[in-house]
Amino acid sequence: MARLVYLMGASGVGKDTLLATARNRYPEWLVAHRYITRESGASENSIALSAEEFAVRRRAGLFCLSWEAHGLSYGLGIELEAWLGCETMVLVNGSRRALPDACRRFGERLLPILITAPEGLLRQRLLARGRETPEAIEARLVRHRQLATALPEVPRVDNAGTPAASLAALARLVTARCVP
Numbered sequence: 179m180a181r182l183v184y185l186m187g188a189s190g191v192g193k194d195t196l197l198a199t200a201r202n203r204y205p206e207w208l209v210a211h212r213y214i215t216r217e218s219g220a221s222e223n224s225i226a227l228s229a230e231e232f233a234v235r236r237r238a239g240l241f242c243l244s245w246e247a248h249g250l251s252y253g254l255g256i257e258l259e260a261w262l263g264c265e266t267m268v269l270v271n272g273s274r275r276a277l278p279d280a281c282r283r284f285g286e287r288l289l290p291i292l293i294t295a296p297e298g299l300l301r302q303r304l305l306a307r308g309r310e311t312p313e314a315i316e317a318r319l320v321r322h323r324q325l326a327t328a329l330p331e332v333p334r335v336d337n338a339g340t341p342a343a344s345l346a347a348l349a350r351l352v353t354a355r356c357v358p
């Protein structure tokens with residue numbers, strides 16, 4: 179069965195970096211791009227849309243999943259469902275708050291995984307990434323604190339170490355849950 183590996187975790191925890199590492203090591207894993215109402219950052223490969231463009235596409239049903247966070251809109255395109263239809267494994271950078279919608283849309287094909295790192299490291303990484311202002315970074319950490327103890331039942335990958343170590347942990351999880 180095709181699976182949608184749905185990575186979640188605080189902003190700055192390293193989801194996009196892990197996806198880029200995965201894409202490099204496992205070209206057969208399809209990493210889906212996101213549509214976001216901001217420019218793409220260096221550690222990701224997202225498609226920038228204006229708020230108006232995003233709204234038009236949402237109304238037209240072009241997103242299989244969309245959510246709002248940090249004053250921005252995020253969407254995953256319906257193309258992803260065609261990819262799943264080809265019995266491929268698809269990986270996405272998702273939202274914890276959008277997980278119930280993802281479960282409804284993808285059912286048993288969904289494999290949710292929480293990426294974790296201590297808050298001090300998140301702040302350090304967000305500051306080093308330099309995409310947001312210090313105020314916006316603090317707001318992201320506040321959102322994270324509200325969600326820090328959420329989803330105790332979801333399998334986790336600790337990303338306090340190297341991307342290579344996290345990729346190995348992710349691959350073990352995916353193999354255990356997805357390979358018959």
Ligand SMILES: Nc1ncnc2c1ncn2[C@@H]1O[C@H](COP(=O)(O)OP(=O)(O)O)[C@@H](O)[C@H]1O
Nearest residue numbers: 189190191192193194195221303307339340341
């Ligand atoms: N395992 C890691 N070790 C050190 N730095 C990392 C690691 N993972 C990510 N980073 C760095 O942390 C910052 C945030 O990572 P990013 O992948 O953009 O996070 P997210 O997609 O979860 O917001 C980036 O500058 C990235 O280079």
Ligand SMILES: O=P(O)(O)OC[C@H]1O[C@H](OP(=O)(O)OP(=O)(O)O)[C@H](O)[C@@H]1O
Nearest residue numbers: 187189190247252271272273274275276
């Ligand atoms: O419901 P939450 O789990 O808090 O997630 C909210 C959003 O925040 C993160 O995006 P962000 O713009 O920070 O970019 P990122 O994906 O690079 O972190 C994450 O990827 C989600 O899109």
